[in-house]
Amino acid sequence: MAGLLRGGDEARRQLAAARMARLAAEACAQAEPAAAARRCTELREAVLQLCEEGTLQPADARALCRQIDEALTAALEPLPSSLRALEALDRASEQVSPDELPRLALEGSSSADSAQLLTSGEGLSLHSAAGLPADPAAIAQAGSAAELAARLDQAVELADAEGARAVIALPVRPACPGAHGRLLGVLRLSSRAAWQFSDDEKRFFRALAARAGALLEPENGRIRQGQENLAALIEASPLPILSIDRHGLVQIWNRAAERLFGWDSADVIGKPSPIVPEGSEEEASGILAEAARDHTIEGREVRRQRRDGTLLDLSLSLAPLRDASGAVSGSIAVLADISGRKRREQEAKETARFREHFVGILGHELRNPLTAIVTSAQLLLRYGQLVERQAKVVGRITASADRMARMIDDLLDFARSGLGGGFPIHPRRIDLGELCEQVIDELEFAYPGRTITLAANGDLWGSWDADRISQVVSNLVANALQHGQPEAEVRVALDAEGETVLLTTHNGGPPIPREVLPHVFEPGRRGDARAGGLGLGLFIAQQIVLAHGGSIQARSSAEEGTTFTVALPRKARKRV
Numbered sequence: 001m002a003g004l005l006r007g008g009d010e011a012r013r014q015l016a017a018a019r020m021a022r023l024a025a026e027a028c029a030q031a032e033p034a035a036a037a038r039r040c041t042e043l044r045e046a047v048l049q050l051c052e053e054g055t056l057q058p059a060d061a062r063a064l065c066r067q068i069d070e071a072l073t074a075a076l077e078p079l080p081s082s083l084r085a086l087e088a089l090d091r092a093s094e095q096v097s098p099d100e101l102p103r104l105a106l107e108g109s110s111s112a113d114s115a116q117l118l119t120s121g122e123g124l125s126l127h128s129a130a131g132l133p134a135d136p137a138a139i140a141q142a143g144s145a146a147e148l149a150a151r152l153d154q155a156v157e158l159a160d161a162e163g164a165r166a167v168i169a170l171p172v173r174p175a176c177p178g179a180h181g182r183l184l185g186v187l188r189l190s191s192r193a194a195w196q197f198s199d200d201e202k203r204f205f206r207a208l209a210a211r212a213g214a215l216l217e218p219e220n221g222r223i224r225q226g227q228e229n230l231a232a233l234i235e236a237s238p239l240p241i242l243s244i245d246r247h248g249l250v251q252i253w254n255r256a257a258e259r260l261f262g263w264d265s266a267d268v269i270g271k272p273s274p275i276v277p278e279g280s281e282e283e284a285s286g287i288l289a290e291a292a293r294d295h296t297i298e299g300r301e302v303r304r305q306r307r308d309g310t311l312l313d314l315s316l317s318l319a320p321l322r323d324a325s326g327a328v329s330g331s332i333a334v335l336a337d338i339s340g341r342k343r344r345e346q347e348a349k350e351t352a353r354f355r356e357h358f359v360g361i362l363g364h365e366l367r368n369p370l371t372a373i374v375t376s377a378q379l380l381l382r383y384g385q386l387v388e389r390q391a392k393v394v395g396r397i398t399a400s401a402d403r404m405a406r407m408i409d410d411l412l413d414f415a416r417s418g419l420g421g422g423f424p425i426h427p428r429r430i431d432l433g434e435l436c437e438q439v440i441d442e443l444e445f446a447y448p449g450r451t452i453t454l455a456a457n458g459d460l461w462g463s464w465d466a467d468r469i470s471q472v473v474s475n476l477v478a479n480a481l482q483h484g485q486p487e488a489e490v491r492v493a494l495d496a497e498g499e500t501v502l503l504t505t506h507n508g509g510p511p512i513p514r515e516v517l518p519h520v521f522e523p524g525r526r527g528d529a530r531a532g533g534l535g536l537g538l539f540i541a542q543q544i545v546l547a548h549g550g551s552i553q554a555r556s557s558a559e560e561g562t563t564f565t566v567a568l569p570r571k572a573r574k575r576v
Contacts, residue, residue: 002050005060013060020047020064024071040068098215102130105187105208109201111194114164117172117212118146119185125323127185132192138162139188145169146186153183155206157196164190168197170209172216184216237334243321244288245330248272252332260337262307275304277311291320291331301338313342359412366408374401413540425465425547432469432501432568433460433494439473440492447481451489458496462570468544469568473503475537476564480507483562500550503566512556520554541566 005016020043027039044065051061102115114132116139118124124140124147139146139162148156149169158167172185187209191197197205234241234254240261243252250273253265261275268274276284280303290297297318303311315336323329377398381391433456440452473492480490484507493504512520521542545552549569556562 002055005056013063016060017063017067021067021071024068028071040071043068098212099128101187101208101212101215102128105189105205106131108204108208109189109197111166111191111197111201112189113192114190116146116188117185118188119216120150120183124150124186132190134163134190146188149186149188150183155202159195162190164192165195166191166197168202168205170205172209172212174213174216184213187212240335241332242273242335243330243332244273246292246328248288251330257335260306260312260335261304274307277303277305280304287316287318288331291318292328294320294328296320304335312337313339367405370401370404370408374398374405377401413536413543425468425544427463427465427548427571429461429463430466430469431461432464432503435466435470436473436492436494436503439470440477443474443477443481450481450486452477452481452492453489454492454494456494458494460494460496460501462501462568464548464568465544468547472541472544472566475541476503476505476566479537479564480505480562483507483509483512485509499570501568501570503568504563506561506563508561511558512554512562517554517556521552 005013024040024043027043047056047061047064047068050056051058056064098117101117105115106112112131114130114134116129116134116136117127118140119127126136126140138144141147144162145156145158145167146169149171153171155168155170159165161167167188167190169186169188171183172187174182174184187205189197189205234252237254237256240257241252241254242250242257245251249270250268251270253263253268258264263274273284283302287297287300287302297316300316300318302314302316304314305311315338316333317335318331318333320328321330321332377394380386380394381398384390384394386394433454436454436456440454444450444452477490477492484490488508491504491506493502493506495502495504521538523536523539542552545566545568551567553565554562555565
């Protein structure tokens, strides 16, 4: 080189510079950073010595030193990127999750700004990502770098595609040798700044893809095991389970669905659901639309058809399904056959309608002859000029007819309440004290020799149904007279307490048995077998009180006797 420079020719100078550049590059090639720097220093010392000896001009010496410096700079420039890649690979070799691999890919590359790990299944789905966001559907669609890498089983590079300047996708396969041929996923990286990735970066990406295979293999095994367990549970379920994808096609159809509807899974998988009867298409579409809007359905009653055309009443519970990106991909439904329950409900309604009709006819047909008996007996007593013995017989007929009329009234009230008709009330403003006096006078006439006392305190005016409240007072006092000691008095008390009036009846005598007391207001329940009637008096009294928005309670003991307490709000809530 010194000989070339002595001639002073410019072409010779350029040739000498090129030879120095090549010599310096060879000195740095395949050398550690320290060795490369030492060799370049030796070259520079040699050039300076020639300059000092006068062999080289200072300008030529400076030109050669620049070539040496540029070669050293070129040799050391990749060092930071390589160190980053090595550090990232070191972290990846530790027990990290596959979720962290995209982040490590960005840490180890100076060019990549977006990284995704996609796993294979029914197509590619996003497992984890880092850096700039990318559309999961777009990067996994047909023709994308990831899809090509999975299909061709090789690394694929694209330029100016998928919203980036450079894209690279590498297939991820199991680390164990015997598992070749099965794709686990794809590692995808892209850059919006660089037009291509360096060779060192590509080697780093390949190493990271291999690490991804080692990490995904056990994870996929656990996922497969979980999927197999879930599939087994779905198949073993005693209830029909079916899944519909976003396109309305059946994806799951278990054995219980096969038994209930009559279609084998092979007949329906991948096809529209065959169980929607004609005329219910809009309702079924609405249910799928609710699932698409991320709504959950619980216990909705629907009607669906079997293969033979038979309609079934079903209880539907449905929840949306999501794909790896979190978007709703379909729905899964659990169905319960409630046809038997609906049939029983319909039979109960028909029975109730028949019973209502029967009771109405019975009440009407019984009242007509009973009215004739009562009217005839009253005429005999008034105009028959009967002797005393005959008058007693006719009086007994009248009393028995009145008792039968009350039994018919109780029977009709009971039937009406049992049919859901309730007790219609027609409130009007009345004085409860005056009403109780009238009822007590009638009962004292019906029970000669018995004593009934009334204690009234405070303002007893309110809005109640006079006839119905009279029935309550009559039933409670008559119950006390029937079950109390014959020689003991029956006490009735009325007390005003703000917006409520309390009605209390008390009698002595044997208490209501402890096992009967909790059920004393149930129809047919009596505390004393000697009581007459149908055992409906207390039940009817309770229903009337409840219809007024009040409450009724009973307590009974040998020491205190038996007490019934009724609380009536002054303004009854009219309920029909």
